[in-house]
Amino acid sequence: MSEDEGPALRITKIGEDYHAAFAAMATPCEIRVQTADGALAERLGQLAQQEALRVEHKFSRYRSDSVVGRINASGKGGLLVDAETGDLLDFAQECHKTSDGLFDITSGVLRRAWHFDGSDRLPDPNRITSLMPLVGWRKVSWKRPHLRLLPGMEIDFGGLAKEYAVDLTLHRLMAVTTQPLLVNFGGDLRVSGPRSGGTPWHVAIESVQMPGTASGILQLSSGALATSGDARRFLLHDGIRYGHILDPRTGWSVKNPPSSVTVAAETCVEAGLTATLAMLQGADTEEFLKREIIRAWVIR
Amino acid sequence: MQLKERQAGDVRKRIARLSAGLLAASLAGHSKSAAAQYDSENNNFGPGIAYSQLDAALLVYQEAGGRVSATEPTLDLSVHGADGRQLSLGFVADAVSGATPNGAVPSNIPQNFLTPLRAKGSTATVTGASGGSTIIQLPPTPGQIAQAALGRQYTVPANTLPVDKGFRDHRGAFNFGWAQPLGGISEVGFGGSYSRESDYQAVTSNAHISQNLNSDNTTLSLSINGEFDSSFPFGGIPVPLSVMNAQWKSPTSRNKTQLGFVAGWTEVMSRWWLMQLNYAFDRQSGYQNDPYRVISVVDPGSGEPISSLYENRPLHRQGQSLFWDNKVDLNPAVTEFSFRYYTDSWNITSKTAEISEHVPLGNSFYVEPSGRWYQQSAASFFRYFLVGSQALPQYASSDMRLGAFTGLTYGAKIGYHINGRSEFYLKGEYYEQMGNRHPASAIGQLRQQDLFSGTNAAVIFAGYSWDFH
Numbered sequence: 001m002s003e004d005e006g007p008a009l010r011i012t013k014i015g016e017d018y019h020a021a022f023a024a025m026a027t028p029c030e031i032r033v034q035t036a037d038g039a040l041a042e043r044l045g046q047l048a049q050q051e052a053l054r055v056e057h058k059f060s061r062y063r064s065d066s067v068v069g070r071i072n073a074s075g076k077g078g079l080l081v082d083a084e085t086g087d088l089l090d091f092a093q094e095c096h097k098t099s100d101g102l103f104d105i106t107s108g109v110l111r112r113a114w115h116f117d118g119s120d121r122l123p124d125p126n127r128i129t130s131l132m133p134l135v136g137w138r139k140v141s142w143k144r145p146h147l148r149l150l151p152g153m154e155i156d157f158g159g160l161a162k163e164y165a166v167d168l169t170l171h172r173l174m175a176v177t178t179q180p181l182l183v184n185f186g187g188d189l190r191v192s193g194p195r196s197g198g199t200p201w202h203v204a205i206e207s208v209q210m211p212g213t214a215s216g217i218l219q220l221s222s223g224a225l226a227t228s229g230d231a232r233r234f235l236l237h238d239g240i241r242y243g244h245i246l247d248p249r250t251g252w253s254v255k256n257p258p259s260s261v262t263v264a265a266e267t268c269v270e271a272g273l274t275a276t277l278a279m280l281q282g283a284d285t286e287e288f289l290k291r292e293i294i295r296a297w298v299i300r
Numbered sequence: 301m302q303l304k305e306r307q308a309g310d311v312r313k314r315i316a317r318l319s320a321g322l323l324a325a326s327l328a329g330h331s332k333s334a335a336a337q338y339d340s341e342n343n344n345f346g347p348g349i350a351y352s353q354l355d356a357a358l359l360v361y362q363e364a365g366g367r368v369s370a371t372e373p374t375l376d377l378s379v380h381g382a383d384g385r386q387l388s389l390g391f392v393a394d395a396v397s398g399a400t401p402n403g404a405v406p407s408n409i410p411q412n413f414l415t416p417l418r419a420k421g422s423t424a425t426v427t428g429a430s431g432g433s434t435i436i437q438l439p440p441t442p443g444q445i446a447q448a449a450l451g452r453q454y455t456v457p458a459n460t461l462p463v464d465k466g467f468r469d470h471r472g473a474f475n476f477g478w479a480q481p482l483g484g485i486s487e488v489g490f491g492g493s494y495s496r497e498s499d500y501q502a503v504t505s506n507a508h509i510s511q512n513l514n515s516d517n518t519t520l521s522l523s524i525n526g527e528f529d530s531s532f533p534f535g536g537i538p539v540p541l542s543v544m545n546a547q548w549k550s551p552t553s554r555n556k557t558q559l560g561f562v563a564g565w566t567e568v569m570s571r572w573w574l575m576q577l578n579y580a581f582d583r584q585s586g587y588q589n590d591p592y593r594v595i596s597v598v599d600p601g602s603g604e605p606i607s608s609l610y611e612n613r614p615l616h617r618q619g620q621s622l623f624w625d626n627k628v629d630l631n632p633a634v635t636e637f638s639f640r641y642y643t644d645s646w647n648i649t650s651k652t653a654e655i656s657e658h659v660p661l662g663n664s665f666y667v668e669p670s671g672r673w674y675q676q677s678a679a680s681f682f683r684y685f686l687v688g689s690q691a692l693p694q695y696a697s698s699d700m701r702l703g704a705f706t707g708l709t710y711g712a713k714i715g716y717h718i719n720g721r722s723e724f725y726l727k728g729e730y731y732e733q734m735g736n737r738h739p740a741s742a743i744g745q746l747r748q749q750d751l752f753s754g755t756n757a758a759v760i761f762a763g764y765s766w767d768f769h
Contacts, residue, residue: 080381084326091322098314167323270319274312292312 009045011038016195020045024052025060025162027186031173034180034195044176048169052185055165059088059157061108071147071155078141078148086144088157088164095273096137102280103273104248106149108156109134114253116244128251135248163188163226163272170268190224190268205262205297216297224268228275229260229299245279254282261285264295352379357763359394364756367463368398384487385480392473392495399463403593403698404456404608405685406749411456411605414546415464415592416535451546461753464592471497479508486512486519502529510564519566525582527558533591540612541692544594556586572630578623588613595698600689603744611697613681619644634658642676648702650676666715670729674707684739684751700754705735713761727761 010021018041021030031048033041061068067085081089095103109131113123133139134152141148149155157164162185170183170190181192182201191201200219205227218225229243242253261278265271274294281288289296354377361370372394379387402413456462473496479489492505508523531537536549560582567575594608625638640652656670679702681695711729718724733754742751 087322087325091318094318095315098311098318164322164326168326171323265319266316267319267323269322270316273315273319277311277315291309293309294312 009042009049011042011045013038020048022049022052024049025056025165025185027162029185031169031184032182032201033173033177035177037179040177040179044173044181047172047176048183051169051172052165055161055168058084059161061154061156061158068155068157071149072153074147074149076148076151078146080145081147082145088160089142089147090144091269092155092157092160093137093142099277099280101137101249102247102277103159104135104137105155105157105159106135106137106140106153107246107248108158109152109154110246110248110251113251114244114246116242120238122242132251135251159276160269160272162186163224163268166190166224166268188224188226188268188272191220191222194221205260205299218262218264218297220264223264223266224271225262225264226268226271226275227260227262228272228279229258243279245276247280254280256283257281258285258298258300260299261289262297262299263289352377353765353767355763355765357761360760362758363398364758366398367755368396368400368467370394370396381480386478386489388475388477388491390473390475390493392471394471395469396471397468399465400467400592401700401753402462402464402608403590403595403611403753404462405596405598405605405698405746405751406456406459406461407605408458408745408748409604410458411462412453413456413462413464413544413594413608414451414453415544416546416548417452453546459749461750469497469499471495486510499533500529500531502527504528517568519564521564521566522561523564524561525559527556529556529558529586530554531556531587531591535591537587537591538610540589541609541696544608544610554587556584556588558582558584572628574627574629576623576625578621578625580619580621580623582619584617585615588615588617590697590699593697593699595683595696596685597688598685598743598746600687601744603742603746605685606688609686609692609696611699612695613697613702614646614695617644617646632660646702647680648676648678650674664717666717668713668715670709670711670713672707672709672711674709676705678702678704684741685746687743698753700733700735700752703735703754705733705752705754708732708734722764722766725761725763725765727759727763729759729761731757731759 008022010019012019012021016036017032017034018038019030019032020041021028022045023029029048029052031044033044035041057063058067060066061072063069064073067081071079071081071085092103092105096105110128113127113131115121115123134150134154139150139153140155166183166185166188167190169185170181170192173181173183174192180195180201183190189203194200198221200221203218203220203225205216205218228245240255242255243257243259245254245257246252247254257279261275263271263275263278265274274292275296278285278289278294278296278298286298288294289298355375357374359370359372359374361368361372363369372392374390374392376390377388404411404413454464473493475491475493477489477491479487482488487510488508490505490507492503494504495502504525504527506523506525508521510519510521512519530553532553535547536552537554538544538549560580562578562580564576564578566577569575589611591610593611595611596605597607597609598605619642621640621642623638623640626636628635628637635655635657637655638653640654641649642652643649652672652674654670654672656668658666658668660666679697681693681697682699682702682704683693683696684698684703686692686696709729709731711727713725713727715723715725733756735752735754737750737752738747739751742749
């Protein structure tokens with residue numbers, strides 16, 4: 001293998017498990033498999049990397065040749081999209097409806113106004129007002145398979161793609177092996193089931209105050225975990241904490257959200273979306289989680 | 301911000317259901333994408349996306365020794381609908397000129413060849429930059445009309461392969477195809493083409509059906525094709541094995557029909573390996589001769605050409621071939637290798653082996669070196685020449701393409717992705733034909749001559765392909 005054959009895949013044996021680690025979707029990714037077979041681990045690692053890179057390549061908003069890049073550059077006539085993209089758009093549309101507009105894949109343009117650098121500099125309200133005409137799923141014409149955005153609008157699967165990749169990857173790996181597996185892309189993860197002998201996987205929740213250290217250990221025997229929140233990305237103004245999650249209906253940052261919300265669910269897509277919605281409740285996050293009977297861990 | 305009042309757990313349940321639905325849809329589509337990723341290197345829109353592709357290219361072909369040269373612009377457009385419908389259109393124009401071997405053997409003395417004028421009754425000169433021929437007055441023949449008493453004569457120097465330098469033609473061709481899924485059938489389609497030169501016309505049509513099985517990992521296909529060709533050479537259709545002359549002949553045209561089928565099996569062996577096996581059968585009936593081509597009759601002692609006879613080939617030809625192709629994706633390089641075996645009722649058998657390697661260089665460039673080896677045996681009626689004292693065979697041709705030879709092609713393609721949707725490519729190929737230059741049957745002066753009239757040629761291809769919605 002030469003160095004040109006793609007990004008590195010690191011295989012390490014840790015205890016009873018093999019870990020295969022690589023970088024994709026701008027985040028560290030790893031899979032863990034409970035096996036003594038290093039070749040199997042490498043094969044699984046390659047498959048996981050392939051799938052992560054595929055999803056990244058197809059849905060990254062930073063690549064002009066991705067589907068999202070082409071959608072955002074598609075102009076007045078709009079364009080026809082493939083079945084997989086269509087499924088994601090259908091999903092995003094339903095989530096928009098279910099969340100009364102809180103989850104909106106068109107909200108990304110608001111990032112032009114907001115810079116979460118830990119300072120107290122709130123954006124110019126006029127700037128936000130001028131961007132709002134470009135935000136809102138209802139302004140999008142989506143009649144499968146044809147999609148048309150208003151000029152200047154953009155879509156972004158950023159809040160979805162990583163979790164989606166975790167779920168697809170796990171399915172692909174489970175088609176290859178029956179060994180216990182854990183797929184973790186940047187903290188969003190899912191397991192194939194308990195470890196052999198029925199013991200759970202141990203997953204650490206990263207400490208907000210001291211990144212890199214654990215503030216708690218979760219035990220996971222099935223399903224997925226996803227975390228929303230980034231302790232390092234906020235603004236603090238007049239004693240109010242503005243987290244990096246924006247409300248697409250106002251263009252403003254949600255006030256006083258938790259530092260992070262970790263949600264457990266059957267699939268990683270479900271966990272990720274639920275965590276994002278919980279975060280969007282701001283001060284009411286806990287109330288929302290309680291009302292919806294969601295298994296979650298909130299760090300304030 | 302708060303969600304509207306709902307039943308406890310409503311949002312969670314709904315999101316759970318949506319998430320499960322999304323993943324189920326994706327996973328169902330997943331096995332398809334494994335097959336589709338091999339679709340085409342240019343198809344970077346992924347499976348099922350509607351797009352169009354425009355490919356414009358210029359081909360320049362030059363045979364060694366200043367023989368035939370050709371310039372061929374091509375334009376291809378294909379429109380892919382998201383629902384699997386495809387329309388393709390193609391246009392080709394080419395200009396061919398130069399010298400083409402007329403079939404006669406070289407001689408130790410200069411040889412004259414007499415052939416009809418390019419147009420019946422033409423009095424215009426056909427000598428030109430590449431002509432090298434003169435119009436001569438033919439000796440009067442009883443019953444012949446006045447204008448036809450002119451002919452074109454060209455002289456070939458001693459010890460030189462006889463070529464006719466008056467060869468110049470234009471060709472225009474057009475093709476179209478349509479394919480779509482139909483009911484439970486993965487794809488049905490039909491197509492056709494029309495090609496026209498000043499002395500030849502071809503019309504083809506085809507229909508195909510293919511079915512994907514085994515989660516789209518297997519594709520079985522069947523296509524049938526028919527062709528109807530008309531040949532209307534300058535000077536009319538010569539009587540087979542008659543002496544070459546400048547008379548206008550009748551009839552002025554003859555036809556050929558061809559009917560064939562191809563049965564194909566494509567299998568996704570693994571995510572890295574795609575295999576294809578095709579069996580083809582075809583049968584041609586009608587006029588198969590090259591109307592300009594002659595074969596020398598030589599003196600049994602000295603080997604000097606006595607006369608040139610128009611060639612003759614059987615009216616029927618039936619051929620079969622087996623083709624095995626493999627694409628192996630050794631990420632990021634893609635290797636393609638194939639073998640082909642062909643045999644026909646003219647006793648020609650041929651074997652082809654081909655390999656190419658597609659190697660990406662960074663994000664924008666790729667190179668694709670390729671090599672092809674080809675070997676064929678001679679048709680049963682292939683002769684370098686005929687011998688004066690022997691009885692004339694029923695069929696005879698000295699066309700090197702019907703003789704035994706080995707061909708080697710070396711090529712390389714360089715492509716540059718201008719962006720995700722357009723690509724510029726440059727391809728160069730060199731073709732070398734090798735055969736027996738001194739067959740054991742050579743007589744007298746022929747032993748000193750190079751009797752192999754195969755050629756070496758270079759092809760340069762420059763193209764631009766653009767994918768758009």
